[in-house]
Amino acid sequence: MSTLLGRRARPFLPAVRxxxxxxxxxxxxxxxxEARSGQDGERAAERVCPACGMGVLLSASSDALPGEGAAFVIATDDLRVSAVSKAAERLFGVPEPELIGTRLLRLMTSPEGDDELALRVSRAAYGTRAVRPIQIRLLLGQRPAFARLDARIASCGPPRGALVALEPLAASLP
Ligand SMILES: [Zn+2]
Incomplete structure (x- = not known):
């Protein structure tokens, strides 16, 4: 029996994780x-994305991300934006450089309460392993302000931050 069959060598993640x-x-x-087992820690310092050459590779729980090309914002423990994915940039209608350093609560609010949103984001930024869902409304961009989106909040890094991933829009349209 080939030992290759038993090894997971998929370069890309399948839809079901x-x-x-x-x-x-x-x-x-x-x-x-997929995260490579083993030398991940040592490789963490040099990790420019091989696909686009612009982003850095971060690690997170697989259930934190809705999928490839997801719309997400990464925030620091003081709730400031430290990165914005291309898809989220399109959603907000503002280029990433203008969003860096902005307070997250200027980009989005939550019907569950901004305090709750802030709490979950700061907990994730401090490294909790939980992936927490929350409903949000975007305060920027062309979507109507009343439209609710499902988001997932989880820890990511390094450097440690809170990943706020928005569910694919098609799933949340009325
Ligand atoms: Zn990339």
Whole structure:
């Protein structure tokens, strides 16, 4: 029997993922890879995205991301935006450089309460392993302000931050 059959050598992640696996994803184009076991820590310093050459590769729980090319924002523990994916940039209608450093609560609000949103984001930025869903409304962009989106909040890094991933829009349209 070939030992190759038993090894997982998939370069790209299939649509169905195993829960609680770690994945690596690009902070910019949101390409997703399986995390390589082993030397991940040592490789963390040099990790420009091979797909777009612009973003850095970050690690997160596989259930934190809705999929390839996802719309997401990464925030620091003081709730400021540190990265915006291309898809989220389109959603907000504002280029990423203008969003960096902005307070997250200027980009989105939550019907569950901004305090709750802030709490979940700061917990994720401090490294909690939980992936927490929350409903949000965008405060920027062309979508009507009343439209609710499902978001997932999870820890990512390094450097450690909170990943706020928005579910694919098609799923949330009325
Ligand atoms: Zn990329």
């Amino acid at each position: 195993t829960l609680h696996e770690r994945v690596r994803f690009c902070s910019r184009c949101a390409s997703v890879w």
